[in-house]
Amino acid sequence: MKKIILLITFCIFFIGIFVYILRPTAPLKLNNLDTAKNFTVADNQNISNVDQSATYSDTNKSEAQLQNKKPKKLSAEASAYYTHALRYGWESIVRDFENGTIPKSKMPQEEKNKLCEIALSYSKVDQTKRLFKANCKPLNGQSSFMIINAKLTNAEGEIDQNEIIEKLKFYKSENVLQTKVTYKIGPYEEKSTLQSQAIGWGLEEVSDYLLDIGDDYSGVGGNLILGNVKGRNPSARLIQKLINARIQPNAEVYRQLEQKGFATKHPEIYALLEKNKP
Known part of the structure; x- marks a missing residue:
């Protein structure tokens, strides 16, 4: 009986090794940027709402936000941009709006608009001005509210209130502050x-x-x-x-x-x- 149990154990062990060897390989990188294959529009929205639990919202709004909807997957190109920006900052996205790479890309317009919206909210004021010149501008009043977020930090890692104020001033000067x-x-x-x-x-x-x-x-x-x-x-x-x-x-x-x-x-x-x- 012990020999039978031992034999079964060895069989399971070698089957596990065989499965491991034949496991699927990791996906390739896109334009040397790490691509998150499962990055969805819902994840994208989570980026724009970072730390929103810190702001006031009533019970009705919270319950409504819990409505489950099947997420729509981002294109590989948009996914790569978000992954790179989250790891290394938004400067490369700002440059690709300036040089026309993003506007001319094959990404759906909805993805380009969302990429612009989030870049506007997370960028420093000098980058924001460059985005405006590249015709990446707010499409609605919500953009003003996204200026106040936890990603604009100073050298001490605290929310940079001066940076936020300067961005608000810039929006006001451009007549887009809501x-x-x-x-x-x-x-x-x-x-x-x-x-x-x-x-x-x-x-x-x-x-x-x-x-x-x-x-x-x-x-x-x-x-x-x-x-x-x-x-x-x-x-x-x-x-x-x-x-x-x-x-x-x-x-x-x-x-x-x-x-x-x-x-x-x-x-x-x-x-x-x-x-x-x-």
């Missing part, structure tokens, strides 16, 4: 502003700049204090400014305060909100 937008997802609708984006990210300098150009605290579908508390960088200074502007924390804000560890991690915010509890 400070308010209404998102429609299925039956749901949500109003958002650049101001709410800045507050959700905890970007005080950006928020102050937006106030200076007239993008105030109005026109938002949710509570701005909640947006900051739930964001990636809750700020007592920003919350105090909102309270000074007579914006009151709602019940959901205090439910967030009671979550485990919040009072310990953000004692100043906890004390401030408890003091201003309606």
